[in-house]
Amino acid sequence: MIRIRDLFVTLGDFTLKNANLDVSEGEYMVIVGPTGAGKTVLLESIAGLYPIRHGQVWLRGKDATRLAPERRGMSIVYQDHALFPHLSVRENILFGLKMRKVRTDEMAKSLRLITDLLGIDDLLERRTTTLSGGERQKVALARALCVQPDVLLLDEPLSALDPGTREAMQEELRRLHRSLRITTLHVTHDFEEAATLGERIAVIGEGEVKQVGPPEEIFRRPNSEFVARFAMSRNIFKGETFQAETGKRLFKVGQILFHVLDGHKDSNRAVVRPEDVVISLAEAPSNGGNVFSGEITQITDRGSTLYITVGLPPEITALMTRNAFRELGLTRGMKVKVFFEASSVHVFQA
Amino acid sequence: MTRNLEKKGDAGIKTGRSFRLSFNGLNLVFLLLGGLILAFIAVPILKMILAANPSILFDSLRDSEVAKSIVLTLYAALIATVIGFALGVPLAYLLAKTHFPGKRLIEGLIDLPIVIPHSAAGIALLFVFGRNFFMGKAFDSVGIRFLDSLAGIVIAMLFVSVPFLIDSAKEGFQKVDPRLENVARTLGASPWQTFGRVSFPLAWRSIMAGNIMMWARGMSEFGAVIIIAYHPMIAPVLVYEKFETYGLNYARPIAVLLILISMIVFVVLRFLLYRGEKA
Numbered sequence: 001m002i003r004i005r006d007l008f009v010t011l012g013d014f015t016l017k018n019a020n021l022d023v024s025e026g027e028y029m030v031i032v033g034p035t036g037a038g039k040t041v042l043l044e045s046i047a048g049l050y051p052i053r054h055g056q057v058w059l060r061g062k063d064a065t066r067l068a069p070e071r072r073g074m075s076i077v078y079q080d081h082a083l084f085p086h087l088s089v090r091e092n093i094l095f096g097l098k099m100r101k102v103r104t105d106e107m108a109k110s111l112r113l114i115t116d117l118l119g120i121d122d123l124l125e126r127r128t129t130t131l132s133g134g135e136r137q138k139v140a141l142a143r144a145l146c147v148q149p150d151v152l153l154l155d156e157p158l159s160a161l162d163p164g165t166r167e168a169m170q171e172e173l174r175r176l177h178r179s180l181r182i183t184t185l186h187v188t189h190d191f192e193e194a195a196t197l198g199e200r201i202a203v204i205g206e207g208e209v210k211q212v213g214p215p216e217e218i219f220r221r222p223n224s225e226f227v228a229r230f231a232m233s234r235n236i237f238k239g240e241t242f243q244a245e246t247g248k249r250l251f252k253v254g255q256i257l258f259h260v261l262d263g264h265k266d267s268n269r270a271v272v273r274p275e276d277v278v279i280s281l282a283e284a285p286s287n288g289g290n291v292f293s294g295e296i297t298q299i300t301d302r303g304s305t306l307y308i309t310v311g312l313p314p315e316i317t318a319l320m321t322r323n324a325f326r327e328l329g330l331t332r333g334m335k336v337k338v339f340f341e342a343s344s345v346h347v348f349q350a
Numbered sequence: 351m352t353r354n355l356e357k358k359g360d361a362g363i364k365t366g367r368s369f370r371l372s373f374n375g376l377n378l379v380f381l382l383l384g385g386l387i388l389a390f391i392a393v394p395i396l397k398m399i400l401a402a403n404p405s406i407l408f409d410s411l412r413d414s415e416v417a418k419s420i421v422l423t424l425y426a427a428l429i430a431t432v433i434g435f436a437l438g439v440p441l442a443y444l445l446a447k448t449h450f451p452g453k454r455l456i457e458g459l460i461d462l463p464i465v466i467p468h469s470a471a472g473i474a475l476l477f478v479f480g481r482n483f484f485m486g487k488a489f490d491s492v493g494i495r496f497l498d499s500l501a502g503i504v505i506a507m508l509f510v511s512v513p514f515l516i517d518s519a520k521e522g523f524q525k526v527d528p529r530l531e532n533v534a535r536t537l538g539a540s541p542w543q544t545f546g547r548v549s550f551p552l553a554w555r556s557i558m559a560g561n562i563m564m565w566a567r568g569m570s571e572f573g574a575v576i577i578i579a580y581h582p583m584i585a586p587v588l589v590y591e592k593f594e595t596y597g598l599n600y601a602r603p604i605a606v607l608l609i610l611i612s613m614i615v616f617v618v619l620r621f622l623l624y625r626g627e628k629a
Contacts, residue, residue: 069535082529096537
């Protein structure tokens with residue numbers, strides 16, 4: 001559907017180089033990266049709104065690099081929704097069809113369809129300035145979908161919403177995609193949002209596309225420290241892999257050894273997700289697992305969950321629920337056992 | 351007071367929030383200084399209007415020479431504004447929405463008519479639109495002459511007043527969020543449609559304000575006009591002539607009329623423009 005080849009875009013100090021990305025028909029792809037990683041510029045380049053230095057954008061097997069934005073069949077929804085302030089909600093939604101000189105009766109039909117789908121028929125006569133954040137978002141989506149685009153481009157569509165509305169809109173986006181199956185490129189800086197919505201995730205940062213894959217893969221098997229950090233894997237270790245005489249694979253970090261399952265001999269980084277690390281007071285089962293003793297060095301309270309850092313050394317962080325935390329009665333300086341499966345350790349070469 | 355000063359946005363300059371005037375030392379001193387300049391502007395104008403005898407005003411309005419000159423002034427300024435609109439708005443759009451080498455230079459050039467003395471501007475125009483230069487010749491061949499004619503008045507007014515329109519329109523276009531134009535394009539609007547349906551309507555208020563400023567500025571032009579076209583006589587020239595030949599008492603009623611008409615036009619247009627602003 002969309003093929004991006006060696007795309008090179010610049011904006012001020014920022015450059016994105018050699019970006020390659022393939023999005024298949026009907027896919028929901030989330031491009032995620034830190035603020036200032038050039039996500040919006042990438043989206044605008046794909047839409048033909050921003051000049052490309054070199055590289056190509058292919059659409060449905062045709063080179064669209066120089067195609068005018070109005071001929072690409074892509075609708076964009078911006079973070080602040082960018083509703084036309086001089087038009088009513090109805091005029092906003094019908095804007096695209098009017099530009100395409102669609103017949104009046106067909107316009108009415110499309111309007112009904114889209115307002116039913118989004119449940120916004122009661123907003124039609126309102127001025128856009130009187131809408132709430134969630135309503136604005138729905139109108140912007142309705143306007144984008146009304147022209148039946150081949151591709152929907154979403155630029156941080158949820159970031160401007162308050163948390164409650166954001167969750168509802170997330171569900172709405174998922175529902176819309178399930179029913180319409182429009183190829184969607186969604187850009188965000190929020191990794192959790194990416195993992196919730198994306199069928200695949202593309203992580204960009206430091207001026208390049210770092211990794212592309214399903215959320216599970218980005219979570220479990222990051223290919224670089226950047227991705228691991230961005231996917232909130234707090235435990236990234238430097239070390240080396242080697243084969244023990246027993247045939248088991250090991251990863252050596254300082255003075256201790258992790259049992260690992262994957263990775264080749266050149267792997268020099270290991271990642272363990274905090275939610276895979278279990279802290280207990282008693283001896284934990286050790287079949288094929290990694291068990292260490294250490295002292296709690298830090299407790300970071302995040303409300304319903306907590307991060308507990310234990311010095312083995314090295315330091316390793318576990319994520320636990322408030323309930324478990326209370327039951328164990330953990331405090332700083334306490335001696336505890338740390339346990340994680342060999343399969344939870346992902347090693348790669350940096 | 352302190353509660354009011356809490357910033358809601360990141361940059362106070364950007365949001366441009368203003369507060370109810372309160373009487374601290376700074377505000378009092380500034381109020382005094384501001385009041386002086388305000389009085390300097392208002393007193394002569396008010397004095398002249400209030401001192402005028404209505405019946406004399408009415409008589410001079412019935413004087414066909416005076417009426418004609420006033421109508422001519424309004425009309426010539428209007429033509430200049432229409433030309434300025436047709437040629438200036440596209441330039442304003444390009445300056446607001448695109449980058450190109452030499453843009454700063456062009457922006458400086460546009461403001462030049464504001465800073466050069468208007469009599470000098472008139473001479474420069476005469477030089478180019480006179481019959482000895484190709485532009486003058488070209489217009490002459492289609493029957494338009496500038497010396498002592500309506501066309502001459504119009505180009506003089508156009509020259510000195512078009513910067514106001516271009517600058518105001520440019521500002522208007524700059525204020526249009528480029529993302530609105532981007533959305534329009536992706537929804538299928540061509541660049542022309544995007545301009546017509548999004549950029550222009552959203553910049554309309556600024557463009558209209560520029561039109562009003564340009565018209566008002568054209569109406570009040572004297573220096574450049576008198577060099578190119580002493581006749582037919584526009585109102586500011588007529589005031590000058592009456593003053594020179596008959597003295598202050600003869601010039602004053604016409605001057606008062608001119609001020610009144612300019613003020614009425616200005617107030618009415620601004621009212622129409624900003625009506626509904628608060629909605």
